[in-house]
Every structure is written in structure tokens, then in C-alpha cells.
Amino acid sequence: MGVAESTGEMTLEAYLDRAVDAWTRGGDATTTTTTTTTGDGGRDGTAVEDAVGALVRDEASVVRAMARACAKIGRVVRRAGLSDVRDMVEGKNGSVNVHGEEQAALDEAAHDACVEALTRDGRCAWIASEESEEIVRGNPEGRLACVFDPLDGSSNIECGVGVGTIFGVVDVAAGAPAAAVYERPGGDMRSVGYVLYGASTILVLSFVSANAPGGVCAFTYDDARDAFVLTKENVKIPESGGVYSVNHANQDKWDAGTRAYIDECVATKTLRYIGSMVADVHRTLLYGGTFHYPADARNGGKGKLRAVYECFPMATVIERAGGMAICGADTRVLDFVPTTVHARCPIHLGSARDVERLSRTLAAAAAAERSTYFNN
Ligand code: AHM
Ligand code: MG
Numbered sequence: 222m223g224v225a226e227s228t229g230e231m232t233l234e235a236y237l238d239r240a241v242d243a244w245t246r247g248g249d250a251t252t253t254t255t256t257t258t259t260g261d262g263g264r265d266g267t268a269v270e271d272a273v274g275a276l277v278r279d280e281a282s283v284v285r286a287m288a289r290a291c292a293k294i295g296r297v298v299r300r301a302g303l304s305d306v307r308d309m310v311e312g313k314n315g316s317v318n319v320h321g322e323e324q325a326a327l328d329e330a331a332h333d334a335c336v337e338a339l340t341r342d343g344r345c346a347w348i349a350s351e352e353s354e355e356i357v358r359g360n361p362e363g364r365l366a367c368v369f370d371p372l373d374g375s376s377n378i379e380c381g382v383g384v385g386t387i388f389g390v391v392d393v394a395a396g397a398p399a400a401a402v403y404e405r406p407g408g409d410m411r412s413v414g415y416v417l418y419g420a421s422t423i424l425v426l427s428f429v430s431a432n433a434p435g436g437v438c439a440f441t442y443d444d445a446r447d448a449f450v451l452t453k454e455n456v457k458i459p460e461s462g463g464v465y466s467v468n469h470a471n472q473d474k475w476d477a478g479t480r481a482y483i484d485e486c487v488a489t490k491t492l493r494y495i496g497s498m499v500a501d502v503h504r505t506l507l508y509g510g511t512f513h514y515p516a517d518a519r520n521g522g523k524g525k526l527r528a529v530y531e532c533f534p535m536a537t538v539i540e541r542a543g544g545m546a547i548c549g550a551d552t553r554v555l556d557f558v559p560t561t562v563h564a565r566c567p568i569h570l571g572s573a574r575d576v577e578r579l580s581r582t583l584a585a586a587a588a589a590e591r592s593t594y595f596n597n
Contacts, residue, residue, distance in 0.1 A: 233288055233424065233440050233449040237281040240428055244277050276364060276392065279344040283367055283390055284412055284428060286342035288449055290334040291386050291416040291424065294372065295442060297330065298418040301378050327378065328352055331371035331386065339367055346393055347402045349562050351530055356399040356562055365411075366393045366402045368530040368562075374497030383419030385499025389534035390429075403562040407533035408555035415534065417499045424449045425456070425503065427541045437506075437542045458544040461574040462509020465490045466501045474517035478550065478586030479569075482579045483513070498526065502535050502570065506542060511571035511579065516549075524567035528559045532568045539570045546570035550583035 231239075332352035339345050339359065346363035349356045351370040359366075369388035378384055389410040393401040414426035422442035437456040440449035465486040472480060486492070490510065495501050498514075505512045514526045526532050536546030536554035546554040548567045557566050569579055 231451040232446070233426075233451070234285065236438070236440075236451055237284060237428065241278055241281050245274060279363070279365055280390055280412055281428070282342055282344050283339065283365055284414070284426065286338040286344075287335065287367065287369070287386075287388050287414070288416075288424060290331075290338035292422070292442060292447065292449070293334050293338075294331045294386060295416065295418050295422040297327070298372075298378065298384060299422075301327075301381070325375055328372045328375050331375075335367075335369055335371050335386070335388075346395070346397070347399055349399075349402050349530060351527060351563070354563075356402055358399075362395060364392060364395050366391050368402060368534075370527070370530045373499055373531065374495075377495070377497045382495055382497055383417050383500035383503075384497055385415050385417045385503075387415045387499060387531055387534050389413040389530065389537065399562075403529050403559045403564070406556050406558050407528065407536060408553075410533050410537045410555075413534035413537040415499050415503070415538070417503050419500060419503075423452075423503070425506070425538060427538055437538055456506065456542050458506050458539060458542045459509030459572055460543075461572045462505070462511070463490050464493050464504070464508055464510035465513070465575075466492070466494050466505060466511065467513040467515070468494060468496065471515075471517050474519060475515050476583075476586065477590060478583035479513070479515045481586055482582040485582070486511075498531060498535065502539070505571050506539065506544075509572040509575075511569060511575045513569045514567065515569065516567035520565055523565040526565060526568055528554075528557055528564045528566040529562055532557075532566050536568065536570055543573060544571055545573050545576035545580075547576060547580055550580055550587055 329352060332350050335350065336348055336357060339348050343360045344363050345359040345365050345367050346361060347356050347366035348359050349366065349368040367388060367390050369386060371386055372384055373387055374384040390412040391402060391409055392411055411429040412427065414424060417423045424440040425437060426440065427437045436454065438451060439453035439456055441452045443450050465483070467483060472483065493504060501512050514524050516522045516524045532554050539546050540555065547569050548554050548557055554566065554568055569576060
């Protein structure tokens with residue numbers, strides 16, 4: 222299935238140490254190989270390199286903080302049926318989140334766990350969450366920002382379906398305003414990842430340093446060691462796949478191109494739709510095929526999913542694994558520039574050959590629509 226397995230017992234901690242160390246020695250921080258940049262095989266110690274090195278170390282620290290928060294969230298999610306947690310699942314906390322949805326106490330607890338871990342870590346200048354209207358101020362001297370959806374798909378939690386945390390790290394200049402977190406294309410994301418709380422707890426991570434895109438790795442949480450352990454390196458999405466994933470109930474609200482592509486999928490592929498983005502995208506990453514949340518007639522034709530902390534990290538993982546992610550016929554998700562931190566964008570992602578075909582279908586439908594318009 223296009224995945225290089227590596228069952229070494231390396232923990233996330235050790236992986237990040239190795240990555241930082243490899244960068245310091247002059248290599249791609251996300252692999253074990255190093256490249257020589259100076260006569261003695263190390264960095265040349267310029268001020269610029271020192272600054273980048275500090276950023277790489279800070280970034281590793283932010284990823285560690287998110288992983289710690291996710292381990293905590295995973296332990297709570299796993300106990301979802303037990304009385305104390307059930308009260309959090311069922312108990313709406315009386316407030317409504319920024320999207321007008323009733324906010325469950327569990328979403329809020331997951332948000333708090335992430336904010337607390339990042340605040341304690343102290344490397345982030347800004348912290349943006351699906352569950353917070355405002356972007357949270359961190360350390361004003363920090364150069365990084367972390368964006369996340371603390372508990373995506375939480376409406377599925379009572380039936381035991383996989384839910385997840387999605388996150389991304391961006392580099393903001395020291396002293397930059399909160400808007401620096403989102404007024405930029407999705408392609409600016411550095412480290413990205415998600416944690417799937419499913420049959421096991423899986424962290425999928427692409428750690429970036431020195432602005433070189435890292436490979437995609439998967440870690441499985443080991444309760445006994447309270448650690449994420451590296452279980453797959455260099456994950457690659459298959460070039461095409463036999464599965465498509467979309468909420469068919471919305472089909473009458475899609476544009477003609479999306480309908481045409483999905484009609485083709487109905488005839489040639491198998492449908493799998495959990496309704497939980499992390500679980501649906503994780504399956505797509507491993508088995509290939511496509512996942513869609515298209516623009517539809519609701520939400521001003523923008524789709525449902527949020528650009529900054531849902532679509533961008535997921536699109537980045539998929540692209541770094543060799544796949545594609547588009548908003549429309551010829552627009553990459555990672556070229557989209559949001560105007561608010563909670564902006565929505567349409568998303569189609571998955572195997573490169575399948576998404577290319579979709580892109581051609583969308584373009585053909587748009588051209589047909591234009592010619593009908595001009596001929597009438
Ligand atoms: P949430 O952020 O409120 O949990 O909503 C996001 C979820 C995604 O996980 C999933 O892809 C999508 O909503 C499913 O939406 P729908 O029920 O409209 O198919
Ligand atoms: Mg969400």
C-alpha cells in the first residue's frame with residue numbers, strides 16, 4: 222500500500238531530538254541522512270542559522286506540547302461511556318461556539334488541554350482554536366503560532382466512532398499581530414499533524430525544519446510507556462484508490478462538476494463515509510481514493526470545513542505524502558488565503574491521479590456552464 226514500515230521502538234521524543242540534531246549537523250532534520258554544508262559537516266554558525274536552529278528547537282517543543290495534550294485527550298475520549306466523561310459528552314456547557322454550534326463540555330476540555338500545554342511550553346506567540354472566537358495571546362516574544370481543532374468530529378463520540386485533533390504550526394515574525402496567523406496561504410504551514418482517537422491512538426506528523434518539507438510519519442500511542450512510538454516512516458498515499466468519501470445527502474447542493482465526478486465514483490468505486498474528518502482522511506491516506514467536503518449551497522457556497530485548522534493541516538499532510546488537495550478546478554487548498562481565522566473552504570483531497578481527474582471534471586463542467594451562459 223505504498224507505506225514503508227518501520228517498527229523500531231523510537232519514541233516521538235527521540236524522533237524530534239534526532240530531527241533537531243540532524244538539522245544542527247546540516248541535514249534534513251526529518252531523516253537520518255545528513256548533507257554537508259560546511260567543511261566539517263556542520264552548520265556554519267551564522268546568526269541566521271542560529272536563529273533558524275532556535276526556531277527548529279522551538280518547533281519540536283510545540284509538537285511535543287501538542288502530543289502531550291493529545292495523549293491526555295485520548296485518555297479522556299477512551300473513557301467516553303463512563304459516568305464522569307459521559308456527563309461531559311452529554312452535558313452541553315450552555316455556550317455556543319463561534320460557528321453557532323452548541324459547545325459540548327468535552328470539546329472545551331480538549332481545547333483547554335491544548336491551550337494549557339502550549340502556554341506552559343511558552344514557544345507560541347499565538348494560539349488559534351476552533352473552539353475560541355479570539356486568537357489566544359501566548360508569549361509575545363515567540364515566533365511560532367499553533368492552530369488546532371481540539372476535538373474534530375465530536376458529535377460521533379457517543380457511538381464510539383473515531384474522532385481526532387488536527388494541528389498546524391506557522392512561523393510568525395516576532396511581534397506580528399494575530400492576523401499573521403491566518404492572512405497567509407495554507408502552504409505556509411510548517412509542522413502539521415493529526416491524532417486519531419480510534420481503535421488505537423495514532424499521531425500522523427510531518428515535522429518541518431529549516432523550511433524543508435519533512436516526510437510523513439505515524440506514531441502509535443503506547444499506554445504502558447505513556448509515549449507515542451514511531452510505527453510508520455515515509456508514508457505515501459497510493460496514486461489512486463477505489464474508495465471515495467463524501468456526504469451524499471448534500472448532493473443536490475453541489476455544483477455540476479462535483480456531481481459529475483461523484484456520479485462517476487458511484488459507478489466505479491466504493492463509498493466509505495464516517496463523518497469524522499480525521500478518520501476519513503486517515504483511511505484515505507493509507508488506502509488511497511478521495512475525501513470531499515465540497516462547496517455547497519449552504520454557508521455562502523464555501524463548504525463546511527474550516528480552512529486554517531482543519532483543511533490546511535490535512536491538505537499539507539496529504540500533499541507531503543504525494544497526494545493532492547484542491548478547492549476547485551485549478552485552486553490548491555494550500556493557495557487559499559483566508560480572511561478570518563474561522564474561514565471555511567471547500568476541500569477535495571486524496572490520491573494524485575484521482576484528484577487530477579476530479580480537477581479535469583470540475584474544469585470541464587465550469588467551461589460547459591460558461592458556454593451555456595454565453596449562448597443563451
Ligand atoms: P466539527 O468540527 O463540528 O466536528 O465538524 C467537522 C466534521 C468533520 O469531522 C466531518 O468531515 C464533517 O464535520 C462531517 O459533516 P457532515 O455531518 O455535514 O457530513
Ligand atoms: Mg472541527
